[in-house]
Amino acid sequence: MHAQVGHLSVASLREACSQCNLRELCLPMGLTESELGQLDELVNVRKRILRGQHLYRGGDVFEAIYAIKTGFFKTDVLLEDGRDQVTGFQMAGEILGLDGIGSEKHTCNAIALEDSEVCVIPFTDLEDYSREIGALQHHFHKVMSREIVRDHGVMMLLGIMRAEERLAAFLLNLSQRFTARGYSPTEFNLRMTRNEIGSYLGLKLETVSRAFSRFQDEGLITVHQKHIQILDVAGLKKLLSERRV
Amino acid sequence: MHAQVGHLSVASLREACSQCNLRELCLPMGLTESELGQLDELVNVRKRILRGQHLYRGGDVFEAIYAIKTGFFKTDVLLEDGRDQVTGFQMAGEILGLDGIGSEKHTCNAIALEDSEVCVIPFTDLEDYSREIGALQHHFHKVMSREIVRDHGVMMLLGIMRAEERLAAFLLNLSQRFTARGYSPTEFNLRMTRNEIGSYLGLKLETVSRAFSRFQDEGLITVHQKHIQILDVAGLKKLLSERRV
DNA sequence: TGTCCACGTTGACACAGATCAAAGCTCCCC
DNA sequence: GGGGAGCTTTGATCTGTGTCAACGTGGACA
DSSP, X not given: OOOHHHHHHHHHHHTOGGGOTTTTTSTTTTOOHHHHHHHHHHSOEEEEEOXXXXXXXXXXXXXXXXXXXXXXXXXXXXXXXXXXXXXXXXXXXOEEOGGGTTTSBOOSEEEEEEEEEEEEEEHHHHHHHHHHOHHXXXXXXXXXXXXXXXXXXXXXXXXXXXXXXXXXXXXXXXXXXXXXXXXXSSEEEOOSOHHHHHHHHTOOHHHHHHHHHHHHHTTSEEXXXXXXXXXXXXXXXXXXXXXXX | OOOHHHHHHHHHHHTOGGGOTTTTTSTTTTOOHXXXXXXXXXXXXXXXXXXXXXXXXXXSBOOEEEEEXXXXXXXXXXXXXXXXXXXXXXXXXXXEOGGGTTTTBOOSEEEEEEEEEEEEEEHHHHXXXXXXXXXXXXXXXXXXXXXXXXXXXXXXXXXXXXXXXXXXXXXXXXXHHHHHTTSOSSEEEOOSOHHHHHHHHTOOHHHHXXXXXXXXXXXXXXXXXXXXXXXXXXXXXXXXXXXXO
């Protein structure tokens, strides 16, 4: 498909962390110029993952974490009986693979939802560098901690919110993350199917579809396939805060 | 209640990590003797938390993480509308407070479910030490990663399991953690109420109660108030793996 | 240009778990 | 040792979401 090898080495030089336009979102956040230069040595391999392909699978040996340079991923966990749960959707600047550190094996699958490129960060190297660079160490800890807080947020979704609240929270979260990346807060394309949204939100795809339709009827959003336009951000937020008993 | 000050300083000397019987479960795991000695300098303040008291609250400034020396905690998150969700139950040897690193504020409440004692680990000190001691650094990363994996497990509970599966998973998880601490795998006292179990599992307390009763009727466990005896571990596990459509 | 296929929408009905209600148990405190 | 508060159990009923089914839609590809 792509002349990978040739392109990669060139890309490595030209697109190191110090030049990356995601450096304020991604792992290098808060580093000085010279520290950034050191990072360029750490993160010098990139990997292209086509839509539908796995970046890693549950059970794979853990060797590296991955920073998403471009593209969009989902992570999911499979139960033996075939049921599965999407545990997250990740976009540019976010880190994949943190689940694998504890057991030295990946504990979920990471699958590209569109053609994507990730920066490979060998984990022992990261630990070595972060013993040298305090700011890197600290930022890495923050990244992990935020992942825990994010998971707590999902637990709230799943534990106490009703279907429409879950979907509203989901849309607002996407909106906020797109905004942070310089995209429109109110208009975007979903990269995942209704089924994947449902799996993430603990709902069936029909329920997701109905909630989208209801939001549209109420003038909160417009939906055309995967294209979403948020018409009434405040209205969505109100759905979250007001408990109609 | 307790003559805290006097006791604490004595306790500090006698109950440092190197002497602690939890050292194989807790943060010091995998350190050498001399590294353990260094840890004793890091972790030298303990704090007693009586039942019902907060170790920290959501919004508190984050300064330290805590290793549970004795006792039992829950963590929960409150929504503005008054709903709340228990995000975890923690026992001896487990670490509290990791959620606060990312935002420099705690993002949940940690409440003692019985009189407890925690070791205070000032976070900047921990980062300093773990830049010196590679094994400490690595183990800390594992602890954080495992917290993420644990949260994914809860997401599975909440996202795709039915009520009885959730409760079975909960009991088996407790059993396994008690076992690791040298207690009986099959007989223990719950420290939390039905309501707290329900909040953790995304169920109402009546549903939890009914599920306990059903398990008892089926001969899987006996329940007397908070005292649980597991009669049929395999039966509980079967509940998890077999999907009756 | 037509056909196929995965994905999405909508409707009808079923059911797991929520809600409401009442009564029992235990432990604590006076 | 009596009273009460908090917790738990159990029953009756309600309801949000799941399930099943039919149909619609748009993009890929021959």
